[in-house]
Amino acid sequence: MHKLRKCSTCNAYTLEEQHCGKETIAAHPPKYSPKDPYGKYRLKAREKQWTNLK
Numbered sequence: 001m002h003k004l005r006k007c008s009t010c011n012a013y014t015l016e017e018q019h020c021g022k023e024t025i026a027a028h029p030p031k032y033s034p035k036d037p038y039g040k041y042r043l044k045a046r047e048k049q050w051t052n053l054k
């Protein structure tokens, strides 16, 4: 199982060891965080997905 990593250069989540020509850092599993500008969009997308399942 791959561990989620994050590029400290462009802030993209990736499974690659390298991104933007630099080594990536280990990232926590994606979850909502006020510090994460994409967190709420991810949460919204998940809510939408759950809604569609019903």
Ligand SMILES: [Zn+2]
Pocket: 007, 008, 009, 010, 011, 012, 019, 020
């Ligand atoms: Zn990058």
